[in-house]
Amino acid sequence: MDIWSSIVSYIEPKVDKNTLKLLKGIKETKLSENKFQIYAPDIVYKDWLESNFLKVIQKVAKNLTGKDLAVEVISQEEVDLRNEKSQIEKELPQDKLIRNINLNPKYTFSNLIIGNCNKIAYKAAIAVAENPGKIYNPLFIYGGIGLGKTHILHATAHYMLSKNPRANIIYTTADAFMSELIAYMQKGSILDFRRRYKNIDLLLIDDVQFLVGKERTQVEFYYIFNALHLIGKQVILSSDTPPSKLKGIQERLLSRFSSGLIVEVKPPDIDTKLSIIRKKASEMKMNLPHDVMLFIAKTVNTNIRELEGSLMKLKAYSEIMERQITLEMTREVLKDICEIKKLNHYQ
Missing domain, CATH: 3.40.50.300 (P-loop containing nucleotide triphosphate hydrolases)
Incomplete structure (x- = not known):
């Protein structure tokens, strides 16, 4: 099944020619049991794709496969770094x-x-x-x-x-x-x-x-x-x-x-924080929607330890209350961090 072609066909009537040309520029994707990976030429392309089309990609992928797939956009730079790290680990x-x-x-x-x-x-x-x-x-x-x-x-x-x-x-x-x-x-x-x-x-x-x-x-x-x-x-x-x-x-x-x-x-940027959150969430066996991960990445802007602490707090609350993690729950659990961020902004 060529999922990417189907996704592009779904998006085509809603975008201009230049945008369509960019979308068709994707040459490699990978579908596994629970994940759909899209390989972008560079980090700029990755940011553009995630910012503008991630939700619709998730929606169409779910309609095509019947699964709530995790969609991950990977830049060529990230692939090179992963390969380098893999060689080191070997x-x-x-x-x-x-x-x-x-x-x-x-x-x-x-x-x-x-x-x-x-x-x-x-x-x-x-x-x-x-x-x-x-x-x-x-x-x-x-x-x-x-x-x-x-x-x-x-x-x-x-x-x-x-x-x-x-x-x-x-x-x-x-x-x-x-x-x-x-x-x-x-x-x-x-x-x-x-x-x-x-x-x-x-x-x-x-x-x-x-x-x-x-x-x-x-x-x-x-x-x-x-x-x-x-x-x-x-x-x-x-x-x-x-x-x-x-x-x-x-x-x-x-x-x-x-x-x-x-x-x-330096403090991690949004992309790096999202990568950290994905890795830590996987290690902690947490199923986090993308909007939750993005909210945490944008809200917790101090350091990596704070990111880990926020995830642990969210996981504990979810397990104690026996509730699925949603954006609404995340806002409630991390409201103290949000308030501190607002205070610092006003100061």
Whole structure:
């Protein structure tokens, strides 16, 4: 059954020639048991199709198949990224995902939703994992809370282990680094502390903004950073602000932070948020209508954690009240977020 031709035929009397020509430009679609996928040439075409024809496509597809199909429009860029991530995941040995370095097994590149907000950080992290210590050293990733910086750090470690299972990696936060340093100092074994960080291939430090004002910790970190950098070992850092805005950190350390590549992770755009919502909803076994997903994407405009929290809240309400998730229910459940958004708008 050629569903797309039937859909175009249904739309044809309602549109002009230029629009019809664009619709006929779709060359590839895929129908599965519960999903109808449309492959668009690029992201602009995808946005146009979703904004103007998604509902009518869903309607005609349901009439033709007798099923309430989930309709997904996929751009060629997304296909390329999925293929790239799929190849990475194939190279990642599952038995080596967890090592005694505090890595989250879910934080891999295959689980990372990539969009314009984080694409540069993702590409840089891949390059670093494949060529540790040779390019982008250090790699400094900054951005607001809950935007996926920690995910990228963990995923880089996982990917590097897939390339070199014997790689010696340490992941820690600035707070944990400081606590560990204090513990070694109290035991009078600062040299043991330095030795612990001496023979590693990759050092990942999360939330380096918490080094602000910690003079003694900064001294030790500077020592370790220089020792690793001198022998060509990779360092990746994350922060909520770029190095230039980290007040209360020694100039010599800021100079080291800025000597490599600095990349920003930005809040996700609508398309990326929709992709995140689809993925999280699938993981949580939630059946969300497109208008509900679009409402959440447009309403929750803070960070990824807020998106996940909103979905969990909606799922809990639906299960407790034994009601199907609708747009009306979603507005009611997330009304506090809507009110905060209105307040911020007026302010």
